[in-house]
Amino acid sequence: MSKHIRIRASGGGNTVSELGQFSPIFVWLLRDFYLDLVEDNAKLTPHDYLELALRPVPGGGKDIVAKNKIRESIQALFPDRECFTLVRPLNSETELQHLDQIPLEKLRPEFRSGLDAFTKFVFERSKPKQVDSTIMTGPILAGITKLFLDALNSDAVPTISSSWQDLVRLLSECWEAMGGFKVFQQQF
Incomplete structure (x- = not known):
């Protein structure tokens, strides 16, 4: 993005963090999430999990450098970011194959509460550009x-x-x- 879009016509290039002021909020929604949000015996929030995922990975190989550059770009381009996790909506494989036909009240309570939190966030934090x-x-x-x-x-x-x-x-x-x-x- 920083190579292909400029903020101002004059003054040459711009930094990734300058572009971040024009970026919308970055929302990472993880569906069918089954991991325990624990790190070093401490409970994590989904936001903590996102921030951990964006930390640089140690090492110096070409792939590691590329992955760390992506992490760094996300952090700079999207200073406002949030993460939500949703468990599987149903336990039954057969019912999952027809998820579009299942009434909301039949979905797992944990899924519905996560969906409610996500929906509330979107309505409260979304604003027009x-x-x-x-x-x-x-x-x-x-x-x-x-x-x-x-x-x-x-x-x-x-x-x-x-x-x-x-x-x-x-x-x-x-x-x-x-x-x-x-x-x-x-x-x-």
């Missing part, structure tokens, strides 16, 4: 995605700030061409 005071709506997301893809397809490096400014300018022009708020009110 916002740049300055502008909330990124569906059309804005589609527009900025197109600008990024056009830049990448032409071997250019997309820039967050200039792409955002270009999109805001295009939206303003469209808004004015539509006659502003009066036309908007009449249409809706």
